[in-house]
Amino acid sequence: MASNSFGTHFRFTTWGESHGPEIGVVIDGCPPGIEVDLAAAMAARAPGQSPWTSPRKEPDTPEVVSGVLNGRTTGAPIGIRIRNQDGRSSAYQGMEQVLRPGHATATYLHKYGTHDHRGGGRASARETACRVAAGAIAQKLLEGAGITVTAELTEVAGIATNGLTEEVCNAIEEIHAAGDSCGGIVTMTATGVPPGLGDPIYEKLEANLAKAMLSIPACKGFEIGSGFAAARMRGSEHNDPFLSPTETATNHAGGVLGGISNGMPIVCRAAFKPTSSIEKPQQTVDAEGNPITYTLPEGSRHDPCVAIRAVPVVQAMGALVLADAWLAQLPVRNNCFTAT
Amino acid sequence: MASNSFGTHFRFTTWGESHGPEIGVVIDGCPPGIEVDLAAAMAARAPGQSPWTSPRKEPDTPEVVSGVLNGRTTGAPIGIRIRNQDGRSSAYQGMEQVLRPGHATATYLHKYGTHDHRGGGRASARETACRVAAGAIAQKLLEGAGITVTAELTEVAGIATNGLTEEVCNAIEEIHAAGDSCGGIVTMTATGVPPGLGDPIYEKLEANLAKAMLSIPACKGFEIGSGFAAARMRGSEHNDPFLSPTETATNHAGGVLGGISNGMPIVCRAAFKPTSSIEKPQQTVDAEGNPITYTLPEGSRHDPCVAIRAVPVVQAMGALVLADAWLAQLPVRNNCFTAT
Amino acid sequence: MASNSFGTHFRFTTWGESHGPEIGVVIDGCPPGIEVDLAAAMAARAPGQSPWTSPRKEPDTPEVVSGVLNGRTTGAPIGIRIRNQDGRSSAYQGMEQVLRPGHATATYLHKYGTHDHRGGGRASARETACRVAAGAIAQKLLEGAGITVTAELTEVAGIATNGLTEEVCNAIEEIHAAGDSCGGIVTMTATGVPPGLGDPIYEKLEANLAKAMLSIPACKGFEIGSGFAAARMRGSEHNDPFLSPTETATNHAGGVLGGISNGMPIVCRAAFKPTSSIEKPQQTVDAEGNPITYTLPEGSRHDPCVAIRAVPVVQAMGALVLADAWLAQLPVRNNCFTAT
């Protein structure tokens, strides 16, 4: 099944394995005239920037090969490719048949009868570099509409935070030193969103945001506004009183009502499990079901907390959902037909 | 934007307003030979069955008008309609311009410039009757594949439960008597799911489940397996050790790895906010922004806890996602090409 | 596979068999504010109006059951159903296993292992009543954009014509009397089409028109502008010289260049085979392959020339393609982004 595309109006498709020659993305449906500048977004995502993120060194320089003329989109599909330069396939020798706990090796083998196990193949977080490139263009489009999308690390290993504070760094360091890993939560906020984005019933804005976030590797949960806490609230407490047709006194709704933006900031959160690759030895089986003790090969690379590197990916996916919703609502928004 | 359809292979589309003459659904892509029997599923969803669910009385008898011959599907689109018999539009007079807190009135007005406010129009939970009818057919299809999908109320007003226990009933009763409402959590479980369902990257099984659940009215959160709790766990604790290629010792993953089912039960949860309609007076504004105190009209109907009636809807949406994934994977699963 | 929908932005889905209780259509993605009046369009299509079209008597009164308030669309899905009142199933007894030449009985049996043979089931031209209803709404939408779509019978039984002239009527009468049937050609013309509709590469306007026309029962060919005659022309003769950026001296292109409307009228033609149901006895086999002589049951109904009744269907499908293209291009057309 075709499963490597996301979006309907602002639609992108990715390809490439973690240890192949390159990864790439093509964006289809972007209107003409949007400025394309990927450098800042890619820098925010690049690995190898902190002691706890993967030490893989990739310059991650995206090459725009089509759809852009004089720095602006032309309406043609935008092809972008990112070469892989630091793929050490040899580190993965002997692992072809190990069903690594928490990894997709077993399920890819079940589904396809084959798995490009090197560095996770398609299942690797490296694919998310393509999302960030596409997201940077989506964000520029939204900028023109006055919409800003940001993401922030708001919880790590159970510690509420507003980023990589000293307390958080120390906690990660300790966990890392013990050969273990930890999870975290990333919060996305979109401001300047006009009312009317998102569509009723099955294309609700929150439904597409949920799908977008759960498509990120290691994501296990999504909530918007009050989220799971809403289940423990009373209606009188949860209902946001309107102060004006586009403003509410509180924002338990997280910026959406009935699937459509209401003028308030859109706030949602994505939960990430702890990194599956850990240095501690683990009990598992091989593809034939024989029990084995699995130890991470020396020289293999991993982040102790994937949530850190998920931050720009959450931001990108949020921007991509909103760009899609923005384009979707223009025919109605412009009242082209209501006057007839 | 077309937004009233769900699914790619097992695809359904709904229409109809809460207070129009009827609601309906058409299912496209269902293979031939599936037995169609909607009675049991509809009965589980029907309103008016407990003191706390909406007292609206609808027999909710679905009429199958196409696609079925001698009790089995023919491969043609299955048209189903359900007549509205108890729509009391008069109860909603004078509410056209009230921006009811927690409701979609404001956002529909922003988006469309018009809103069929009577009983919520399209935004009403009545639309979910169509999902339950479609889900009943999906479930019969899955039955043939050995897959069972169930849903259960697991938390109400902060009380962990396994259904409508006496404790839960008392709690709801008290909240209801106070003119208020409460939220809850519904857990979906799918057993007998073979490994290999779901697709990598953007059509991950958990991504489509998340979208499905967030498309249900009042749903504010989704999690699979360990979900948000994963954010507070260590990798050594979260990783599920394989006992065999299709079995793990624990199931923090919730039955999916890399977006694909791994042979374990699929377990996910959906959080529902408290019912927006409450009897307590609320401060809000009208469509012109004038402050008003809003009191629910006498005779209007609502559930104090929408999570109760969401149970069969969660089950239906889960079955619909799995039926779609089941059909999607058959070409690969049957190894039609790997032998060439 | 889901195959009963057409369109992306202005999307409709049909259901119902020729001899079931009803047929229906739901239109999803229609903007709010469009006037809905189906009577004129349905009248143009209704059977039983001439001696040569099917004598089946159906009032074909479409009931709009959702998506319309005070005579105008609301943005919600528009559900329409048309009851079948004159389905004489008994006329088809004993035909279950006959592979009728030119009919879909054989292929439905191959594909589904079952076939609702009565009156053609889904394969019946009766399904096209739903297209005409949807097309009437599309046409109203286009009216607001200054676009007019018409269709005309331009060839019958090899006679070039501009409708049901006396010469044509006599020719059909003669063929009918001989127990035979004849084919014809329908020409669609769209005027007032602004330049810029249609999308490059795979969503070319002519590609979607071709798909639309070939989806009509009995259609065997499509051409736009010069069409097949272009294969016999020289470039110097075929190229349309521009008189202004939106006008060409000739219109061999048929109003499109590179898949996009160029401001000239869009002109295309659809070829229809002769009606498969004829009164002459025919040699064929049954589902087991036994040779049989097949004679149309007395009382069965058919048109000697399906092209006559295809006229409003060609018009409807043309309008539906153009409405879809119109909505698709609004985000670019309005230059919402080029100014950033």
Next chain:
Amino acid sequence: MASNSFGTHFRFTTWGESHGPEIGVVIDGCPPGIEVDLAAAMAARAPGQSPWTSPRKEPDTPEVVSGVLNGRTTGAPIGIRIRNQDGRSSAYQGMEQVLRPGHATATYLHKYGTHDHRGGGRASARETACRVAAGAIAQKLLEGAGITVTAELTEVAGIATNGLTEEVCNAIEEIHAAGDSCGGIVTMTATGVPPGLGDPIYEKLEANLAKAMLSIPACKGFEIGSGFAAARMRGSEHNDPFLSPTETATNHAGGVLGGISNGMPIVCRAAFKPTSSIEKPQQTVDAEGNPITYTLPEGSRHDPCVAIRAVPVVQAMGALVLADAWLAQLPVRNNCFTAT
């Protein structure tokens, strides 16, 4: 609007301009285990092979950058790129504002407000190299199912032929020498097609073939089986008598009944207009509407008969439609559900 993808199950997306650094294609949904060998197909399409096809010299060596391991597909998206090596952009200087007759310059300018005019940009036939690469993989998949797709030049400049015969070559040479161009017809034939491919109503096999062919640059018409000639036939002549459930005595239907393959060869034809680029001077206007005489710049390149180079593209598009239909019908074909 996203318009650079084709297919639902076997889906591909292309990007790249004629004079950019590269063109590329990604194929999504191809099952694992298919052998990938693009050399033969690309050679058949490559320009510069005859005196009448474009003298542009491109080795057209496709680089497979993902989705293939040890020469076979893995189920992951297959990324392919083809570098442009002989793009002489300078030949197009001064033409930015010329509305060249028969070309897409005017419509791209209308739609996007900008046009990468060099060599036609996206509208160039160079994009079709990507289709041929994707088609080669589709054809290998079909090979495993016993299906063969071929295409042949069957008419050039009004001369019926079965390829580039001496008569045809002389005719083209004469037209070319006169500074002019000519059209032609290409016939696609698929043999070994089992009954049951294609879907009723809107995804009819012939409807998707029509869309596929009309998406090829310069294509103006499509017909299947008897095609336009059917409009001049009688039913008694056109109806194909069944000899067995999968064989008919004649094949006026062209291998499809009601949108579904019937076991006979699928035969369809695509008509191509004469090449728009001709050496004769032409009257036209510029983007401001000023009349000008346009003469092809020296050194610019064109085929006097695009139909010649369309042959492998017609074959590729036919294979891509059939591969999509093949995958779509597997769940039904395997009777996975009918036994329940």
